[in-house]
Amino acid sequence: MFKFEVIKTAIKNNNADAFLLLNDTNRFWLTGFESSFGIIIVTINKIYLFLDMRYYQKAVDNIKSQDIEIIVFKGYNQIVEKIQELSIDRLLVEKESFLIQDFLKYKDYIKTIIPFNGDILRIQKTDDEIQKLQRAADIASETLEWIKDKLVPGVTEIQIANMLTSHMLELGASKNSFEPIVASGPNGAYPHHHPTNRVIENNEFVTIDMGCIYEGYCSDITRTFAIGTPDSKLIDAYNKVYESNEKGIQSIKHKMLGKEVDNICREVIDNSEFNGYFVHSTGHGVGINVHELPNVSSAYDKPLEHNSIITIEPGIYIPGLGGIRIEDMVLVKNDNNHVVLTTASKIKF
Structure with missing residues (x-):
């Protein structure tokens, strides 16, 4: 999966543990699934896609990639729990989409938050x-x-x-x-x-x-x-x-x-x-x-x-x-x- 490799390269080049994607455009780019809300955590091994019940079943029926695990979103504490479960200390974020309110949600659970231009991910087309x-x-x-x-x-x-x-x-x-x-x-x-x-x-x-x-x-x-x-x-x-x-x-x-x-x-x-x-x-x-x-x-x-x-x-x-x-x-x-x-x-x- 070329797009997964692009994100893994960004993670490795920035000495990070994972990439948090909040941007609607990048979520569609990576998964091919369009939604008005969703949160993605990407590690070197897996893509975790959190969607609420408006989109969950359609995503399950349409996303076939084995690299993507689809999870019902129940609240931001769930994202924090996944970050802790995966032992994420250094987190890449999209600097154009990661807002102050997002920083306040995650700052106590991440040692280092690394801003990254998310548009760079999409430069090379498949x-x-x-x-x-x-x-x-x-x-x-x-x-x-x-x-x-x-x-x-x-x-x-x-x-x-x-x-x-x-x-x-x-x-x-x-x-x-x-x-x-x-x-x-x-x-x-x-x-x-x-x-x-x-x-x-x-x-x-x-x-x-x-x-x-x-x-x-x-x-x-x-x-x-x-x-x-x-x-x-x-x-x-x-x-x-x-x-x-x-x-x-x-x-x-x-x-x-x-x-x-x-x-x-x-x-x-x-x-x-x-x-x-x-x-x-x-x-x-x-x-x-x-x-x-x-x-x-x-x-x-x-x-x-x-x-x-x-x-x-x-x-x-x-x-x-x-x-x-x-x-x-x-x-x-x-x-x-x-x-x-x-x-x-x-x-x-």
């Missing part, structure tokens, strides 16, 4: 996860191809956003991975614009950033569409973003630092008339969460690992005029290769 992420990407890509004919003058941003959601559900998605961004005309200058009742007009760009969840895994893709013939300055900006996106994707290699990819994309734009208009990081990881590790930013000085999935999403945003963004999901491979998971076509000028 083959099963990659298949689900690919299907989520396919649904989003197919939906963007389908929406092209609906992008006509007179329709509103909100109407397009609702169409996108509906079509992804029809294709098998469970829900959006985030609220779709539909930014038309001058609204394109806002990277995280929320759709409004603004009517799309002729001779402008429309940026659509969207994704879905398929069997618990996310997609994230952006395309910028031309309605008629937009302003020539924005067409120039589009060409630079297109070049940045393509160069970034082509550069991706195993063990390359995230900040190196960011720099390649950023240089294309910064060395043009649009210097200063690329206002966010180049990308981020995608998995169970739509934003997770690894990052593609100037601050991320860690290598891209085999079977990690990142986005490449350069953009240019010009206040009062509009904006451009193009985003793809890319799978990093250990043979210095990569696979682009998002397949929706991109316009060219």
Whole structure:
């Protein structure tokens, strides 16, 4: 079980006795079982999953791993008793989820509590996860191809956003991975614009950033569409973003630092008339969460690992005029290769 091995490695590398998982995302990642509550203690030999009676029987019926022991949760004293039974002195915890109230529950029973970034556990995807992420990407890509004919003058941003959601559900998605961004005309200058009742007009760009969840895994893709013939300055900006996106994707290699990819994309734009208009990081990881590790930013000085999935999403945003963004999901491979998971076509000028 690859995921169990990942946690065991974290335990060994930190000279710990066990790992306490409280985060819903990591619980689903490790067990494949979705619940709104649960506590996991992982040792080198066993995974102890505590669930209340709302989830217990379903977990028993669906979780087949011999490594996982499912236990009815009856109270936090039960967790303390298991910690004492297992003679746990040094405990790893997820620093993003282990709260002060949790510290107060366990501090008298643990000699050393070691904070750990739980997102690190999920960086490398399994083959099963990659298949689900690919299907989520396919649904989003197919939906963007389908929406092209609906992008006509007179329709509103909100109407397009609702169409996108509906079509992804029809294709098998469970829900959006985030609220779709539909930014038309001058609204394109806002990277995280929320759709409004603004009517799309002729001779402008429309940026659509969207994704879905398929069997618990996310997609994230952006395309910028031309309605008629937009302003020539924005067409120039589009060409630079297109070049940045393509160069970034082509550069991706195993063990390359995230900040190196960011720099390649950023240089294309910064060395043009649009210097200063690329206002966010180049990308981020995608998995169970739509934003997770690894990052593609100037601050991320860690290598891209085999079977990690990142986005490449350069953009240019010009206040009062509009904006451009193009985003793809890319799978990093250990043979210095990569696979682009998002397949929706991109316009060219």
